[in-house]
Amino acid sequence: MSRPLQLATRAFPGRPVFDTAVSRALLQLVAEGGAPETFRLYVPDEVLAFSVLDAAHPGFPVAVREARALGFTPVLRLAGGRAAVFHRGTLAFAWSLPLEDSRLGIRERFDALASLVVAALRRLGVDAQVGEVPGEYCPGAHSVNARGRRKLMGVGQRVIRGAAHVGGVIVVRDAARVRAALEPVYAALGYRWDPATTGAIEDEIGSVSTHDVAKALESELRARHDVVEVDPGAPWLERAAEFEPRHRVSLQGAPSAGS
DSSP, rough: OOEEEEEEEEOOTHHHHHHHHHHHHHHHHHHHTSOOOOEEEEEEEEEOOOOOOOTSSSHHHHHHHHHHHOOOOOEEEESSSSEEEEOOOOEEEEEEEEEEEETTTHHHHHHHHHHHHHHHHHTTTTTTEEEEOTOSSSTTTTEEETTTTTEEEEEEEEEEEEEEEEEEEESSSOHHHHHHHHHHHHHHHTTOGGGBBBBBBHHHHOOOOOOHHHHHHHHHHHHHHEEEEEEOOOOHHHHHHHHHGGGGTTTTSSSSTTT
């Protein structure tokens, strides 16, 4: 029997930091028993999502200035190891699930998410595979690539007491914008990577919209779960407002206090 799952697709245009805070609030509510297992799937704003490790690098202030100059809002991400790009030609996802011991099953959750994305992309005709492409940005064993050559999806995981968050980004179109943003940002942070490994779904199958990819993902979710669509309610959004300052980056490139 498939297990129940809430699906939330609302985004918050013009509020990129708040969008990240919404996912953090969801994780906290799930951990506290205030929400069941929930999968967010939405089109984000133009965001350069930095990790805590990025923020500790001496080149971070320069990386932040480069991101802003290109029209991206710097945000401290909820999970992940290195900077990643979100834009309106991508899909962001945030899966939060309650757990008695969130330290267990980390790999299995990565496996499940990667399998979901691979199945959805294959529905669309992409030769999607799981695995790191040598030289990819924000490298990870559970990245999803096309033909073993170009990264299409990156994923990270955060665990807290009582719940886990698995989140990341799928590049649907305009891989050039991802490369253009990461080149100066990664140079400032001293990260080596190969821009040629960065791809988009449209590079593989031609014209495709974020809506098309979202529907393929929703179909795979429904094949695995009893899905109920929800809209974030007041408790969720009020908690997100509390978390929002923790994900904001100052004009000088410093994380906000309490992050």
